[in-house]
Amino acid sequence: MNDPEPAKLREVDRRGFTRRLSPILDIYAAAMSPPPDQLPGRRAIMERHAQYPRFRALLAETRRPLRWGGVLQGFAYGFHGEPGQWWHDVVHRALTEKGGSAHAEEWLGDSFEVAELHVHPEHQRHGVGRALLLALCAGRTERTVVLSTLDRRPDTPARRLYRSVGMVDLLTEFTFPGGGPRYAVMGARLPLKGGSADH
Numbered sequence: 265m266n267d268p269e270p271a272k273l274r275e276v277d278r279r280g281f282t283r284r285l286s287p288i289l290d291i292y293a294a295a296m297s298p299p300p301d302q303l304p305g306r307r308a309i310m311e312r313h314a315q316y317p318r319f320r321a322l323l324a325e326t327r328r329p330l331r332w333g334g335v336l337q338g339f340a341y342g343f344h345g346e347p348g349q350w351w352h353d354v355v356h357r358a359l360t361e362k363g364g365s366a367h368a369e370e371w372l373g374d375s376f377e378v379a380e381l382h383v384h385p386e387h388q389r390h391g392v393g394r395a396l397l398l399a400l401c402a403g404r405t406e407r408t409v410v411l412s413t414l415d416r417r418p419d420t421p422a423r424r425l426y427r428s429v430g431m432v433d434l435l436t437e438f439t440f441p442g443g444g445p446r447y448a449v450m451g452a453r454l455p456l457k458g459g460s461a462d463h
């Protein structure tokens with residue numbers, strides 16, 4: 265759309281990420297349209313995630329402010345998955361039930377967990393999401409990358425993006441404890457198809 269200046273990808277550390285949580289949550293809200301009362305909880309989750317091992321976050325930014333005032337077009341982050349992390353334990357149990365513990369270990373025993381990837385709606389479909397995902401996973405030393413995403417028919421843009429970099433379905437129509445919508449858990453062996461840190 266109105267996109268004269270392409271975004272640059274910039275890695276931020278835990279502190280830089282936590283400091284920018286307000287604009288990051290603005291992108292999350294614009295991309296996901298969650299009920300506003302869920303945003304404080306999402307912020308707390310992101311603050312916790314930033315403390316997880318081998319946390320890595322990337323911002324897609326422009327130098328000049330965008331139409332809504334900020335410079336962020338999108339962001340992505342992930343970390344090393346470990347027992348004791350809520351998502352890791354829930355998915356490990358479900359994969360064990362489905363395919364046995366060796367299957368669960370194959371996917372989660374040494375995994376990079378991509379927790380969030382969002383692009384502002386005005387800047388979607390310009391390659392920012394793919395660039396964020398590939399750069400986030402580039403150079404990671406884990407055996408696999410895993411994530412969960414809404415499981416809808418027809419496929420969401422996110423599902424199509426993940427399939428296009430070689431991710432396969434590990435679980436479908438999966439409901440996390442506490443209810444809510446159905447998710448697909450997807451994964452790939454690293455490196456991803458098309459992987460490169462360039463944008």
Ligand SMILES: CC(C)(COP(=O)(O)OP(=O)(O)OC[C@H]1O[C@@H](n2cnc3c(N)ncnc32)[C@H](O)[C@@H]1OP(=O)(O)O)[C@@H](O)C(=O)NCCC(=O)NCCS
Nearest residue numbers: 295381382383388389390391392393394413421422424425
């Ligand atoms: C998913 C998302 C991050 C993709 O970001 P993006 O910058 O729009 O994606 P890209 O332009 O890099 O496109 C990458 C691929 O995604 C798929 N895709 C993206 N938008 C699509 C659309 N509107 N319809 C169909 N496929 C689409 C395509 O496979 C595309 O590859 P192609 O351009 O070669 O066809 C973005 O749509 C988004 O933020 N969505 C809302 C939030 C969300 O669902 N986040 C993921 C949570 S797990």
